[in-house]
Amino acid sequence: MSEQKAGFIAVIGKPNAGKSSLLNWLLDEKIAMVSKKANATRKRTNAIVMHGLTQFIFIDTPGIHESERLLNKFMLEETIKAMGDADLILFLLPATDSLQSYKDFLSKEPKTPHVVLLTKCDKVTNKKLLEKLSEFEPYKSNFKTLIPISVKHKNAKNYLLNELQKFIPKHPYFYDPELISTQMMREIYAEYIREAVFEFVSDEVPYSSHVIIDKVEESEKLDKVYATIIVEKENQKNILIGQGGKTIKKIGIYAREMMEKIVNKQIFIKISVNCSRNWTKNEKILTKLGLFVNKKAFFMIQ
Template identity: 55%
Template structure:
């Protein structure tokens, strides 16, 4: 009998619950954009982890939230599609969070099997952690298991992967080549890493009203030349992204180049330009041009 297991596992939680950080930790590689600002992830991202002869295909999703902007509606739809399509859900609940986020998820998930992952346990003491676990116990008939983890302290990784494999379906084959880390192409990963540099260097609403289009990549064995366009909604935002004497765009370029080099293990030449597209976050045609297909 073939005991191979393979399945799709959606990472779900409120914005800024640490989904991308957890994904990079489980994968052992940085491929998902990580930011301290909420709602950084916009599209589903697939990452592949091999664990004890099982293939886990993780789906990183935008946070569960509701806002009026068309882009935000797309993001919520992406998360709901992942919930519908997966075999198992990991619901991420930071140890400092109110239980109401989990209760809202229960309404949306329609009984889909899920593991409750209590994240950021290093941020509370033992007494508070036990009190939080006790709070979730009233829903113990709704979740398969509760697994506490800390990415910062590297606690709970094996336990979480073991728990996931337990609930994956048996498959006579793997969905993807076991050597693969992700189904994303290099263009999409580079785009997300440049967006991360924007989020970390520019404050307020601008990161939410900006995006990145990779126009061209010229690859050689030791160097990638990346030509990218940063899109913003207003001329005033373009001025802020460029900064006084070009200081802000230099910082973004420097940080983005580091992230790209860490990922590619190559030298990176990065050319960034800033373009204004008025109201792009509310315009379906513009969103589809950038790659947000409804």
């Protein structure tokens, strides 16, 4: 018992840095939604990873970016909360990017110690990677360590976890070591449907969509999932449904496949689409959907 370590790690970085992909990679399980499009993650998600006698709780966060939209303020607040609660921050920067987002992060004078992860290293040559690593030289008194990774390289996981272990305090496990997340299965289902929306529908529609799991009926061999996608405008509803229901069908199939994989059961899925005018800007509706904005906390970091 006394050898056990456990700690919370906030995974942060600008939209599209690879935060959600990192969680899935660490778990070897698809728990967080991933998209080519930026600003995919809306709410904090967690992945519980056991490594020897250490229990890591990785907290995925929405990418840090500035925006006036009320919903985006909620997303920023989610990230700030995760940083405040963490023992360690993992700051992610794609190897292809400039250091600007890291400099912005440092300018906020984070109190929690941090490790920098240079992500998507498979996308650059070794020479470029070395150049990028050397760009961090002037900042080395700020971070604990700097680690290049790629989710395409499975064998890097042990190295990463060995390194991170050093910064986790001795503490009894917070959760049952068998658990991979405290997320409810219905929250994961909702994220799968959101990922499908990001995959098949372009422009503003994914950002104007919210997924509610209305009901899950479980039985031994088959789960029935009833979901509603809320959009902001009537025309977005038409886009999501598609001609003769083509698009919503594709969304359903894509999400269903991921659901079947994670629960190892057959899934029946029914998705309805509803319009709730301008919900992303409406405080009352956001609160109802659990996407509440605490303005005080937001202004603290302005």
